[in-house]
Amino acid sequence: MSASAKPCVFCAIAAGELSAGVVARTAETVAFLDQRPVFPGHVLVVPRAHVADLDAADDRLLSGLVVEARRVGRAVQRAVGSDGTLVLVNNKVSQSVPHLHVHVVPRRRGDGLRGFLWPRHRYATDGERDAVAARIAAALRDGGDGVAPVEN
Amino acid sequence: MSASAKPCVFCAIAAGELSAGVVARTAETVAFLDQRPVFPGHVLVVPRAHVADLDAADDRLLSGLVVEARRVGRAVQRAVGSDGTLVLVNNKVSQSVPHLHVHVVPRRRGDGLRGFLWPRHRYATDGERDAVAARIAAALRDGGDGVAPVEN
Numbered sequence: 001m002s003a004s005a006k007p008c009v010f011c012a013i014a015a016g017e018l019s020a021g022v023v024a025r026t027a028e029t030v031a032f033l034d035q036r037p038v039f040p041g042h043v044l045v046v047p048r049a050h051v052a053d054l055d056a057a058d059d060r061l062l063s064g065l066v067v068e069a070r071r072v073g074r075a076v077q078r079a080v081g082s083d084g085t086l087v088l089v090n091n092k093v094s095q096s097v098p099h100l101h102v103h104v105v106p107r108r109r110g111d112g113l114r115g116f117l118w119p120r121h122r123y124a125t126d127g128e129r130d131a132v133a134a135r136i137a138a139a140l141r142d143g144g145d146g147v148a149p150v151e152n
Numbered sequence: 153m154s155a156s157a158k159p160c161v162f163c164a165i166a167a168g169e170l171s172a173g174v175v176a177r178t179a180e181t182v183a184f185l186d187q188r189p190v191f192p193g194h195v196l197v198v199p200r201a202h203v204a205d206l207d208a209a210d211d212r213l214l215s216g217l218v219v220e221a222r223r224v225g226r227a228v229q230r231a232v233g234s235d236g237t238l239v240l241v242n243n244k245v246s247q248s249v250p251h252l253h254v255h256v257v258p259r260r261r262g263d264g265l266r267g268f269l270w271p272r273h274r275y276a277t278d279g280e281r282d283a284v285a286a287r288i289a290a291a292l293r294d295g296g297d298g299v300a301p302v303e304n
Contacts (some may be wrong), residue, residue, distance in 0.1 A: 021281050021282060021284065021285030022285065022289075023285050023288040023289045023292065024288075024289065024292050032285070033275075033281055033284060033285050033288075035274065035275075036272040036273065036274055037272065037273060037275070038272060038273075040275065040280075040284050041284055041287075041288060043288065053236075054222055054225070054237070054239060055222065055225070055226055057222075059219045062215075062218060062219060062222060063214075063215035063218065063219060066214060066215065066218045067211045067214060067215060070206055070207065070209075070214060071292070072288070072292065073206070073207070073243065074207055074291075075288050075291035075292040076288055076291070078291040078294075079284070079287040079288040079290070079291040080284070080287070080288075082245075083244055083245050084205075084242070084243045084244030084245035084246075084247070085206070085243040085244075085245075086240065086241075086242060086243065086245070086246070087206060087240065087241045087243060088238065088239065088240035088241070089238075089239045089240070090236070090238060090259075091225065091236045091237040091238065091239060091259070092235055092236030092237075092259070093234075093235050093236035093237075093238070093259035093260065093261055093263070094236075094238070094259065094265075095236070107242075107243070107244070107245035107246065108245065109245055111245070113246075120188040120189065120190060121188065121189060121190075122187065122188055123185075123187075123189070123192065128192075129173045129185055130173060132173065132185060132192050132193055132231070132232070133173030133174065133175050133184070133185050135193075135231040135232070136175040136176075136185075136193060136195065136224070136227050136228055136231040136232075137174075137175045137176065138231070139226075139227035139228070139230040139231040140175065140176050140223070140224065140227040142230075
C-alpha cells in the first residue's frame with residue numbers, strides 16, 4: 001500500500017488482493033499481464049515493495065527487478081513465439097501507476113510497432129551535440145550519486 | 153570489436169576509436185549521445201564488453217548497466233530540465249546495432265511522445281487473458297534460467 005490515501009493497485013496485486021494474470025512471483029517481485037497490452041503476452045514486472053518510480057529505487061532493488069524482467073521476457077518469447085522483446089520503464093512521465101513497473105512487450109519483426117521512438121532528429125551541428133554532452137557530463141560530476149565517471 | 157567481420161560501432165566508441173558525444177565512462181560502461189535523438193539529451197548506455205543483446209547479458213553485467221543508465225538518466229533530467237525519462241531496451245527486434253544498449257530519453261509532460269506504446273488493446277475475455285498467463289508461467293517453469301517462481 002502506498003503512503004497516500006489512495007490504495008495502490010500494484011501493491012494490491014502484489015498482495016494477492018486484486019485479480020491479475022500473474023505469471024511469476026519471487027520474494028521481491030511480481031509479474032502479471034498488463035490489462036491493456038500492446039500485444040498479447042505484454043507483462044509488467046513490479047517490486048513487491050512500494051517504490052514510486054525508477055529514480056526512487058535503490059540499486060539492489062533495481063538490479064533484481066531488471067534481472068527478473070529479463071527472465072520473464074525470455075519466457076514470454078517462448079510462450080507467444082515472438083522474435084524479441086521491448087523492455088521499458090516510463091519514469092514519471094507517461095507513468096500511469098505511481099509504483100515502479102517494467103514493461104516487457106513481445107515483439108515480432110514486421111509487427112507494426114515502429115512509432116514508439118519516432119520521429120528522430122539529428123543535432124543541427126556537432127557544436128550543439130557537444131554542448132548537450134557537456135551539460136550531462138557536468139550534471140554527472142555535480143550529482144553525487146554513485147561512482148564518479150572517468151572522463152575521456 | 154564483435155566476433156563478426158564487420159566492426160561493431162559501439163565497440164569502436166567504447167574503445168575511443170570513434171567520435172561520439174561521450175557523457176560518462178565507468179570501468180564497465182560507456183554512455184554517449186544517440187546521434188539521432190528523439191529529444192536532445194537522448195543517451196545510449198552500453199557495456200564496454202561486446203554483448204549482442206539483452207538476452208545474452210549475464211546478470212551482473214545487466215545489473216551494472218541498468219544502475220548506470222539510471223544514474224545517467226538522473227543527470228540527463230538535471231542537464232536538460234526534463235520531468236522524467238523513458239528508459240528502454242530493444243531486444244533483437246528494432247535493435248539497429250547488435251551490441252546491447254539502453255536508451256535513456258528525456259521526457260517532458262506534453263512532449264508529444266505518446267505513440268510509442270499504442271495502440272493498446274484489451275483481452276477479449278478473462279479466459280483468453282488467463283490462457284496467455286498460463287503459457288508464460290509454464291514457459292518460466294520449463295525455462296531453467298534463474299530461480300523458479302513461486303506460483304500464487
